[in-house]
Amino acid sequence: xxxxxxxxxxxxxxxxxxxxxxxxxxxxxxxxxxxxxxxxxxxxxxxxxxxxxxxxxxxxxxxxxxxxxxxxxxxxxxxxxxxxxxxxxxxxxxxxxxxxxxxxxxxxxxxxxxxxxxxxxxxxxxxxxxxxxxxxxxxxxxxxxxxxxxxxxxxxxxxxxxxxxxxxxxxxxxxxxxxxxxxxxxxxxxxxxxxxxxxxxxxxxxxxxxxxxxxxxxxxxxxxxxxxxxxxxxxxxxxxxxxxxxxxxxxxxxxxxxxxxxxxxxxxxxxxxxxxxxxxxxxxxxxxxxxxxxxxxxxxxxxxxxxxxxxxxxxxxxxxxxxxxxxxxxxxxxxxxxxxxxxxxxxxxxxxxxxxxxxxxxxxxxxxxxxxxxxxxxxxxxxxxxxxxx
Amino acid sequence: xxxxxxxxxxxxxxxxxxxxxxxxxxxxxxxxxxxxxxxxxxxxxxxxxxxxxxxxxxxxxxxxxxxxxxxxxxxxxxxxxxxxxxxxxxxxxxxxxxxxxxxxxxxxxxxxxxxxxxxxxxxxxxxxxxxxxxxxxxxxxxxxxxxxxxxxxxxxxxxxxxxxxxxxxxxxxxxxxxxxxxxxxxxxxxxxxxxxxxxxxxxxxxxxxxxxxxxxxxxxxxxxxxxxxxxxxxxxxxxxxxxxxxxxxxxxxxxxxxxxxxxxxxxxxxxxxxxxxxxxxxxxxxxxxxxxxxxxxxxxxxxxxxxxxxxxxxxxxxxxxxxxxxxxxxxxxxxxxxxxxxxxxxxxxxxxxxxxxxxxxxxxxxxxxxxxxxxxxxxxxxxxxxxxxx
Numbered sequence: 001x002x003x004x005x006x007x008x009x010x011x012x013x014x015x016x017x018x019x020x021x022x023x024x025x026x027x028x029x030x031x032x033x034x035x036x037x038x039x040x041x042x043x044x045x046x047x048x049x050x051x052x053x054x055x056x057x058x059x060x061x062x063x064x065x066x067x068x069x070x071x072x073x074x075x076x077x078x079x080x081x082x083x084x085x086x087x088x089x090x091x092x093x094x095x096x097x098x099x100x101x102x103x104x105x106x107x108x109x110x111x112x113x114x115x116x117x118x119x120x121x122x123x124x125x126x127x128x129x130x131x132x133x134x135x136x137x138x139x140x141x142x143x144x145x146x147x148x149x150x151x152x153x154x155x156x157x158x159x160x161x162x163x164x165x166x167x168x169x170x171x172x173x174x175x176x177x178x179x180x181x182x183x184x185x186x187x188x189x190x191x192x193x194x195x196x197x198x199x200x201x202x203x204x205x206x207x208x209x210x211x212x213x214x215x216x217x218x219x220x221x222x223x224x225x226x227x228x229x230x231x232x233x234x235x236x237x238x239x240x241x242x243x244x245x246x247x248x249x250x251x252x253x254x255x256x257x258x259x260x261x262x263x264x265x266x267x268x269x270x271x272x273x274x275x276x277x278x279x280x281x282x283x284x285x286x287x288x289x290x291x292x293x294x295x296x297x298x299x300x301x302x303x304x305x306x307x308x309x310x311x312x313x314x315x316x317x318x319x320x321x322x323x324x325x326x327x328x329x330x331x332x333x334x335x336x337x338x339x340x341x342x343x344x345x346x347x348x349x350x351x352x353x354x355x356x357x358x359x360x361x362x363x364x365x366x367x368x369x370x371x372x373x374x375x376x377x378x379x380x381x382x383x384x385x386x387x388x389x390x
Numbered sequence: 391x392x393x394x395x396x397x398x399x400x401x402x403x404x405x406x407x408x409x410x411x412x413x414x415x416x417x418x419x420x421x422x423x424x425x426x427x428x429x430x431x432x433x434x435x436x437x438x439x440x441x442x443x444x445x446x447x448x449x450x451x452x453x454x455x456x457x458x459x460x461x462x463x464x465x466x467x468x469x470x471x472x473x474x475x476x477x478x479x480x481x482x483x484x485x486x487x488x489x490x491x492x493x494x495x496x497x498x499x500x501x502x503x504x505x506x507x508x509x510x511x512x513x514x515x516x517x518x519x520x521x522x523x524x525x526x527x528x529x530x531x532x533x534x535x536x537x538x539x540x541x542x543x544x545x546x547x548x549x550x551x552x553x554x555x556x557x558x559x560x561x562x563x564x565x566x567x568x569x570x571x572x573x574x575x576x577x578x579x580x581x582x583x584x585x586x587x588x589x590x591x592x593x594x595x596x597x598x599x600x601x602x603x604x605x606x607x608x609x610x611x612x613x614x615x616x617x618x619x620x621x622x623x624x625x626x627x628x629x630x631x632x633x634x635x636x637x638x639x640x641x642x643x644x645x646x647x648x649x650x651x652x653x654x655x656x657x658x659x660x661x662x663x664x665x666x667x668x669x670x671x672x673x674x675x676x677x678x679x680x681x682x683x684x685x686x687x688x689x690x691x692x693x694x695x696x697x698x699x700x701x702x703x704x705x706x707x708x709x710x711x712x713x714x715x716x717x718x719x720x721x722x723x724x725x726x727x728x729x730x731x732x733x734x735x736x737x738x739x740x741x742x743x744x745x746x747x748x749x750x751x752x753x754x755x756x757x758x759x760x761x762x763x764x765x766x767x768x769x770x771x772x773x774x775x776x777x778x779x780x
Contacts, residue, residue, distance in 0.1 A: 001495050002495075003493070003495065004493070004494050067636060067764060067771065067772075070636075076636070076637040077635055077636070077637045077650075077653065078635070078636060078637075079485075079634035079635060079636060079772070080475075080636035080772065081473050081475055081482050081486065081634075081772075082473065082474045082475060083471050083472065083473050083474075084471075084472045084473075084474055085470075085471055085472060092471050095469075096471065096486065099489065099490060099493050099495075100489060102493035102494070102495065103393070103394065103489050103492035103493050104394050104492070105391050105392075105393065105489075105492065244469035244471075245467055245468070245469060246440075246457060246460075246466070246467070246468060246469060246470035247466040247467045247468075260467075263467065374457060381457065382457075382469070382470065382471075
């Protein structure tokens, strides 16, 4: 599975993530898109194809937000397609933009992700009822929803490998620490291990500060083929490997998402000709503290069962050997579903260019992005992994 | 914009379209997918990438239906992505499947479209409130919704070109006549011109029998690159041109959708090296009787203003020079939003293979598919046109 063309990210943009009930999708889309195009040195007429990713259950109309957001910046007359893969939506949009360039029919593509999860008139209960329950027909009726799934994963990891409660909570301490250095993060406040462990129980053993907050935001990415890079001033970061797998999360008694994360990571590593040992920094989908622990293992950053130690030994902290979620991750920066993937790419591109400010990972040249979506324990979801290189 | 690989549709499947409040998305997905794969002579493990299109506002959870439907037939471990472009969703899924093969990274792709618009517990008012209003913020508040938009289009066409009320209504008479020969059509009953003109007013001058019904259904398409066709028994129909444009519908004072339909048709014709004069039959998006009239004009089947005469002169009837919507179209076969596009491809493939039964267009070798979505008059939508050739 060898891609035919070398493709780079040449521009990134994102709004601050956070609770912005009064910001419209139009307004957020405009801000992130202009930032990405300005960063790329691209004008609206340079964009040949565009993809927008979002879940959109709490926005006005599915397709419309994309159309509107793109029209706010004058992208008219090109193919624009919304893609949706639950929380992985924005990463699928980015992957489709890359695939469109791989066809040879397009040279410059735009991917954006957006989400509104707060709203002045919104019934917050609807989030839980309509989305939190995952597959209502088979699983919602049993009370299986995201915090519960990751709580079960935590219990089993603790039992099987001796992972401690503190190690799991430390993921949140770390990511909040990183978030204090990110002006676009929803929160910029340290939390102590005690604060995490004493916050309100959501799904035992997971506590409030181990669950990502509902947030709003938009992020966008401009990609271009190598042969047209001379037309743009944006500092290119190469997209050297990209894998996507859909399937069951835990079909074979594995941890949540393990199987598809492993296979999408394998695809990305093989395409890039790189391995986990080559990664300088990563942005992963830490929707819950526990998720980050098994992601370390599934991405090959350590052996199965060693994830807890990785965070305890500060390997994945800024200053460690392999900083993970220097942006603050979903736990602190926030998780506006569709915007999360392009938001991860934003951070990686800034890091690899040396533009990450106080949270800069020194000498970072290779970054990994992992995102995914789908709640159901039995019935599946998707995982996307990509590798970027300066 | 030259595609790099020759690609064919090798299998098609669809459920009957109609009001099936008690059929689940899982069940409908399973039926259409197995039919398409059986028709292609493909096994689940032959499919390398899949796209699913639907609007999904009245289904359980957006991404999930795809995952489930695909898992019902054993498609696990490949990239599966939902795409959504309002009523054009299924055609965008089909186009993305074709693009995926154009990357050279995949040889066999599946596209499906599905929709549930009736539901045992559904509040039908919600359809109008949540979807029918289009962009509530800018247009819904003014009462602009699909029947109203096409009613305005009808009024203007009548005024400007002398198109008659009878000509417009005749589209529905024709499509219902065609539908009597289609066992998968929601209705199989002739309607007379008088019945159409005397049915209840929806948006003056359009009457009930000139508006497509809310329906449920699923349709699926298997595509493959020329170099792997020897592995499959499915009778190939070549996808020789495909265009998609997003943009404003009526920005320059044109008729509804004109601009983007024209540009996506131009792209498809140029890619195929064919023109409107080469088309033997077409399936177009007749959501309202009036829509089909301007589609004739925008697709180049006649000059602007001549559309009414085309149907009156029976050119677009079965037996005429260029039969349009021999399946019954959206007006009679039904319009399960996401399923509509792949349902159109289903009909064209059957026609070009000579498998269309009583409604067979004699000697049909080249077929055109036109679909699109998005309601807003000012802010845009998308149009997809593709050309298939035996």
